[in-house]
Amino acid sequence: xxxxxxxxxxxxxxxxxxxxxxxxxxxxxxxxxxxxxxxxxxxxxxxxxxxxxxxxxxxxxxxxxxxxxxxxxxxxxxxxxxxxxxxxxxxxxxxxxxxxxxxxxxxxxxxxxxxxxxxxxxxxxxxxxxxxxxxxxxxxxxxxxxxxxxxxxxxxxxxxxxxxxxxxxxxxxxxxxxxxxxxxxxxxxxxxxxxxxxxxxxxxxxxxxxxxxxxxxxxxxxxxxxxxxxxxxxxxxxxxxxxxxxxxxxxxxxxxxxxxxxxxxxxxxxxxxxxxxxxxxxxxxxxxxxxxxxxxxxxxxxxxxxxxxxxxxxxxxxxxxxx
Amino acid sequence: xxxxxxxxxxxxxxxxxxxxxxxxxxxxxxxxxxxxxxxxxxxxxxxxxxxxxxxxxxxxxxxxxxxxxxxxxxxxxxxxxxxxxxxxxxxxxxxxxxxxxxxxxxxxxxxxxxxxxxxxxxxxxxxxxxxxxxxxxxxxxxxxxxxxxxxxxxxxxxxxxxxxxxxxxxxx
Numbered sequence: 001x002x003x004x005x006x007x008x009x010x011x012x013x014x015x016x017x018x019x020x021x022x023x024x025x026x027x028x029x030x031x032x033x034x035x036x037x038x039x040x041x042x043x044x045x046x047x048x049x050x051x052x053x054x055x056x057x058x059x060x061x062x063x064x065x066x067x068x069x070x071x072x073x074x075x076x077x078x079x080x081x082x083x084x085x086x087x088x089x090x091x092x093x094x095x096x097x098x099x100x101x102x103x104x105x106x107x108x109x110x111x112x113x114x115x116x117x118x119x120x121x122x123x124x125x126x127x128x129x130x131x132x133x134x135x136x137x138x139x140x141x142x143x144x145x146x147x148x149x150x151x152x153x154x155x156x157x158x159x160x161x162x163x164x165x166x167x168x169x170x171x172x173x174x175x176x177x178x179x180x181x182x183x184x185x186x187x188x189x190x191x192x193x194x195x196x197x198x199x200x201x202x203x204x205x206x207x208x209x210x211x212x213x214x215x216x217x218x219x220x221x222x223x224x225x226x227x228x229x230x231x232x233x234x235x236x237x238x239x240x241x242x243x244x245x246x247x248x249x250x251x252x253x254x255x256x257x258x259x260x261x262x263x264x265x266x267x268x269x270x271x272x273x274x275x276x277x278x279x280x281x282x283x284x285x286x287x288x289x290x291x292x293x294x295x296x297x298x299x300x301x302x303x304x305x306x307x308x309x310x311x312x313x314x315x316x317x318x319x320x321x322x323x
Numbered sequence: 324x325x326x327x328x329x330x331x332x333x334x335x336x337x338x339x340x341x342x343x344x345x346x347x348x349x350x351x352x353x354x355x356x357x358x359x360x361x362x363x364x365x366x367x368x369x370x371x372x373x374x375x376x377x378x379x380x381x382x383x384x385x386x387x388x389x390x391x392x393x394x395x396x397x398x399x400x401x402x403x404x405x406x407x408x409x410x411x412x413x414x415x416x417x418x419x420x421x422x423x424x425x426x427x428x429x430x431x432x433x434x435x436x437x438x439x440x441x442x443x444x445x446x447x448x449x450x451x452x453x454x455x456x457x458x459x460x461x462x463x464x465x466x467x468x469x470x471x472x473x474x475x476x477x478x479x480x481x482x483x484x485x486x487x488x489x490x491x492x493x494x495x
């Protein structure tokens with residue numbers, strides 16, 4: 001494995017690579033609307049998902065013609081039958097939809113935090129059975145070539161992160177998490193899913209440096225490097241209670257998507273009955289920008305029509321939406 | 324032995340056997356440190372070795388999950404028990420070879436359960452090494468394992484195979 005440990009210290013270089021966007025500048029507008037969020041019902045992991053993702057791409061006018069797209073699911077455990085991992089059917093639906101939309105290349109990429117042999121994990125999670133020639137389109141981000149990226153205004157104690165070149169070099173990163181509660185962060189959604197970008201080959205398993213430097217702060221820092229990531233959240237069957245691993249499956253029957261990870265995650269929180277204003281990583285990432293529901297335009301369903309009150313651990317009751 | 328003194332001084336500074344300054348000690352680094360220090364002990368290179376090895380083993384026993392095996396580090400989070408992983412259970416058992424007691428027995432039982440349900444070739448190798456170090460049989464149906472690993476996983480499987488044949492390379 002060839003490692004490229006080139007340190008990028010100039011913001012201009014990051015902009016040229018497409019990994020730094022508007023959120024690196026401190027927001028000053030308090031009531032600026034967020035990018036729209038799509039909320040669609042999906043009762044099961046059926047063939048209908050293929051049309052649904054195409055609809056999402058159309059909703060958000062994503063022009064991926066000739067571009068390199070990386071889909072980043074959440075792969076955690078060896079289990080095809082629980083709800084820990086992003087369902088491979090939704091990931092394959094996105095894979096096919098972005099290819100049909102004209103992307104020059106679509107790759108699926110992940111760097112799991114607990115288990116080392118990622119392809120084994122993906123096989124057990126049903127990815128080989130669902131995605132034809134999966135191994136040819138997959139990159140193990142734990143073992144990818146890497147580049148050191150400086151954090152311009154870090155919220156955590158980290159000053160820089162080594163990140164995989166597959167992700168740094170893509171034109172569109174699509175974060176595809178599971179809709180889950182999280183016993184430390186409150187919720188694990190499109191932004192927490194970016195922990196899987198941080199290479200285990202550098203930081204080890206589990207990715208302890210991110211816990212040591214502060215989970216909410218590291219989530220916000222990773223978001224600052226990929227503020228324009230697109231998010232498609234698998235909320236068809238989510239996880240409530242002691243997530244992200246030991247929780248209970250919860251049929252929520254929704255797919256949530258959008259071009260602002262902050263707005264998507266805030267919407268997901270509301271669907272789960274959590275208050276975005278009480279989720280620390282969202283507050284850090286939003287900065288001074290208001291996360292009020294009426295500032296997040298929506299396609300498809302209204303939050304109230306799909307909301308399902310997810311169970312949370314007793315110590316996290318304070319994160320619930322008022323009422 | 325200046326290099327050795329520096330190494331042990333650093334270990335004392337870190338408390339337990341964490342490998343990176345400023346970080347907490349976790350199961351896998353502690354376990355491999357115990358195994359490495361045992362190799363040094365055989366050459367009689369430092370008087371502090373037995374104490375440090377015992378501290379590492381005590382740490383491992385203290386970090387046992389309620390289910391008997393080992394997670395990466397924490398045994399509880401927000402009042403809820405952490406579940407053990409097969410890889411970390413295998414490597415902890417390997418570092419605890421020669422140690423007996425009810426805690427180890429429960430760890431061995433959990434390791435055997437993990438091995439019976441194991442889908443990961445890496446995990447199966449660590450479990451074979453760990454269980455075998457305590458004289459436990461290590462049957463595994465290779466057909467149940469996903470085998471997409473690279474050189475490291477193949478090498479680890481070879482080491483586990485050697486251990487099964489009576490030549491555990493970590494214990495020489």
